[in-house]
Amino acid sequence: MKKFNYSIPTEIFFGKGQISVLGREIKKYGSKVLLVxxxxxxxxxxxxxxxxxxxxKEQIEVCELGSVDPNPRINSVRKGVEICRENSVNFILAVGGGSSIDCAKVIAAGVSYKGDVWELVVDPRKVEDVLPIGTILTLAATGSEMDGFAVISNLETKEKLGTGHDKMKPKFSILDPTYTYTVPKNQTAAGTADIMSHVFEVYFSDTKEAFLQDRMAESILKTCIKYGKVAIENPQDYEARANLMWASSLAINGLLSYGKDTNWCIHGIEHELSAYYDITHGVGLAIITVPWFNYILNDDTLYKFVEYGVNVWDIDKNLEHYEIAKLAIEKTANFYKELNIPMSLKELNITDENFEKMAEGAVRYGNIGQIKSLNKQDVINILKKSL
Structure with missing residues (x-):
């Protein structure tokens, strides 16, 4: 296991009715709130x-920034920064899913920044002072409620970039599973795929001695498989919603990646898809995952697919190893189909027109992927297999 520094400072208030702590928690940090x-x-x-x-009731002043888009735009961030400055806001409260929370994080970092806030997205090393952030989660998907990362889109430059800083981690997050009861079926499905993709990004690593992290990863994947369909079929099933909500947080708060070598790639490719076509993030991830699995499967990576197949999908460990791997990939694809997630880019009317530009964007900072490193041509190949 690799050495690491452990820090997950976000305080979690989990369960029905936990919104009751909201006023008390905000007043620890400020009295003028931007509601995002x-x-x-x-x-x-x-x-x-x-x-x-x-x-x-708590006499906390409120300004508002509504209508934050899925795949949140830099223009919304700029508007939020302006509101905060004009009204001397000293706390940001995001209510919603990952888009609202991500937008809030970059607003919080941008208020004290002298330049254009997009510069903080491109280079998070420029982040200095960050307003305190709290969240009320309404969608189990991105895990943004318990990490310091954000993803912002710039439609003018056709870029969707991830950024992050320890100071952008929320001070607290309220996780009430009943707040996800009204999430539409397609968003519940996409959210489930998003959670699973976060796990795949760190699970498929060649750090072989991180036994504990891998077993935790497998338990989160099995949770998604068990409860994803239940939440879609019975939207007000508290057990299903609660398990998915907690899986969302644990998948990306650092517990699974501490002690491992990681280099995300599925998200890097999907961000390019979203930048050009503004598709649902979880859907894009699901479409790319199966072709990526098939592309990286070889003699060197086979052992990881065997672990995945046996420990997550309960495939007979006595089968030939390549058979286990291919069955595991097939079961993954079938699960996404059962959630009614599109499984090809053609279903979203996406052609290969921009594949080269998208691949260039995906590897703008170098090769992506850890268990198998991917260059520009590799990304093009995977996108073609996703058609």
Whole structure:
């Protein structure tokens, strides 16, 4: 196992009714709040009213930034920074899924920055002072509620880039599984695929001695497989929603990657797809995953697919190893199909027109992938296999 420094400072309030701590927690850090949220679902399901009622009772001033898009735009971040500066905001509260939370994180980092906030996305080393952030999660997917990362899109430059800084980790996050009851089936499916992809990115590593991390990773994958379909079929199943919500946080808060060599690649490729076509992130990840699996399967990586097949999909360990690997890949594809996730780029009306540019973007900082390093041509090949 590799050496590491452990830090997961976000305080989690998990369970039904935990919004009751909101006012108390915010007042530890500030009294003027920017409320960041998305397309309006929190107004339809009553969460918005609950938040405002609590903040008004605690005499906490509120400014708002609504209509944050999926694949959040840098323009929304810029607008949020402007609101904060004009109103002397000293706390950011994101209510929603990963898009709202990611937007809030970069706003928090941008308020004190003298240049254009996009520069912080391109080079997070420029991040210095960050306003404190809290979140109320309404979608189990990105895990942004418990990490310091954010992904922001720039439509003008056709870039979707990940950024991150320890200071961007939320101070607290409220995780009430009942807040995910109204999530549509397609978003629940995409969120499940997103969680699984976060695990795949760190599980498929050649650090062979991280036994504990790999077993935890497998348990999260099995949780998604067990409860993904349940949540889609019975949206108000608390057990399913609770397990998916906690899996979302644990998949990317660092526990699985501490002590391992990692270099993400599925996300790097999907970010290019989203930058050019603005597709649902989890759907793009699911489409790319199976062709990526097939592309990286070889004699050197076979052992990892055998672990995956036996420990996650309960495939007979006595079968020939390549048979186990191919069955594991097939079962992954079939699971995504059972969630009604599109399994090819053609289903999204995406052609190979921009593959070369997208591949260049995916490897702009060098090869991607850890257990098998991918160059520009490799990325093009995987995209072609995803058609």
């Amino acid at each position: 949220y998305g397309g309006g679902s929190i107004k339809r399901n009553g969460i918005y009213d609950s938040v405002l009622e609590i903040l008004q």
